[in-house]
Amino acid sequence: IHMIELKGISKSFRISKRNAGLGLAVKALFKRDYEIIHALDDISFTIEDGEMVGYIGPNGAGKSTTIKIMSGILNPDRGECIINGRIPWKDRINHVKDIGVVFGQRSQLWWDVPVADSFDLLKDIYRIPDSTYRKNVKLLTEMLRIGEIIKTPVRQLSLGQRMRCEIAASLLHSPKILFLDEPTIGLDAVSKIAVRDFIKNINRENGTTVILTTHDTQDIEALTKRIILIGKGRVLLDGGLDDLKQKFNKNRKITIDYNGELSKLSAGLSFVESYPGHTVLSVDTEIMTVSDAIAYLAGKVEITDFSVESATMDDIVVGLYREYRI
Numbered sequence: 001i002h003m004i005e006l007k008g009i010s011k012s013f014r015i016s017k018r019n020a021g022l023g024l025a026v027k028a029l030f031k032r033d034y035e036i037i038h039a040l041d042d043i044s045f046t047i048e049d050g051e052m053v054g055y056i057g058p059n060g061a062g063k064s065t066t067i068k069i070m071s072g073i074l075n076p077d078r079g080e081c082i083i084n085g086r087i088p089w090k091d092r093i094n095h096v097k098d099i100g101v102v103f104g105q106r107s108q109l110w111w112d113v114p115v116a117d118s119f120d121l122l123k124d125i126y127r128i129p130d131s132t133y134r135k136n137v138k139l140l141t142e143m144l145r146i147g148e149i150i151k152t153p154v155r156q157l158s159l160g161q162r163m164r165c166e167i168a169a170s171l172l173h174s175p176k177i178l179f180l181d182e183p184t185i186g187l188d189a190v191s192k193i194a195v196r197d198f199i200k201n202i203n204r205e206n207g208t209t210v211i212l213t214t215h216d217t218q219d220i221e222a223l224t225k226r227i228i229l230i231g232k233g234r235v236l237l238d239g240g241l242d243d244l245k246q247k248f249n250k251n252r253k254i255t256i257d258y259n260g261e262l263s264k265l266s267a268g269l270s271f272v273e274s275y276p277g278h279t280v281l282s283v284d285t286e287i288m289t290v291s292d293a294i295a296y297l298a299g300k301v302e303i304t305d306f307s308v309e310s311a312t313m314d315d316i317v318v319g320l321y322r323e324y325r326i
Helices: 022-030 063-071 092-098 115-126 130-143 159-171 189-206 217-223 241-248 290-300 313-323
Strands: 004-017 033-047 052-056 078-083 099-103 177-181 209-213 226-231 234-240 251-259 269-275 278-284 302-309
Touching: 004 063, 033 063, 033 078, 033 234, 052 063, 052 217, 063 078, 063 099, 063 177, 063 209, 092 099, 099 159, 115 159, 130 159, 159 177, 159 189, 177 189, 189 209, 189 217, 209 217, 217 313, 226 241, 234 241, 241 313, 251 290, 269 290, 278 290, 290 302
Parallel strands: 052 209, 052 226, 099 177, 177 209
Antiparallel strands: 004 033, 004 078, 226 234, 251 278, 251 302, 269 278
16 A cells, blocks of 8 residues: 555635726726636645655645645645545544645744644644653754744744754654755755755654755655656656666766867767866766766876766756756
């Protein structure tokens, strides 16, 4: 049995259209024009217990709508969604005991009270036993380094501090599944690393299943081995990160500093930039391996320095968006 299974999930929204201008605004009070937005169109995938999956796509692709359906916040128009043996929107009370949700753009903490008071309230909402609660608060405050700030009202926290508290709040009840929607949005480098390390840790230690939607390509690289790409409400690609890296690494870049003359190149090598004594070359690895390319160049000129570049995660995501025209 899969931990998460979506089959043919579709969801549309009816939104009212209104053109600019007072006359048209008055007219719209009596007769509304509506437009149907197809947020999700026949989405299907499965995720196993303990997997960490990156759910990626441009703005408006349908990522947050999928998370809301899997969380039980929204009902789909059609299709099946079974999470840990339950249909989220039909058995909400038991379903929320199994899931933790962090929306980077929204808070589940009460704005004017200290973070610790919000934690106490969540303890009552989730009916967390005292011993489990104390153990989890101790563990989460240590691992997310929030011991100093949980006595502070949320409104006085920086964004990075608040996000670390949000993640702790979503895990107080030991959920089996964690939905993270843009968890590192707007965070500084130190906070991002702290959040990533923590997510890796709870996945490894507790076997928590993690679904991560993000535009931060370093989040994807640091946390996931599999990505699901969504565009215009449809799953466009579902595959391993290593396979994608392989695909986009067909062309590797070599930068060399050298003494001598370099004019003609063998098949599989081409100039990207060229200056006397310094050049950047592209290697088609289906024709020539990187080590063969370096050996070939060393036979032509005296190499004083060289570096080899792989496709970055940014290159891969941009390449996928271009390939699928999204």
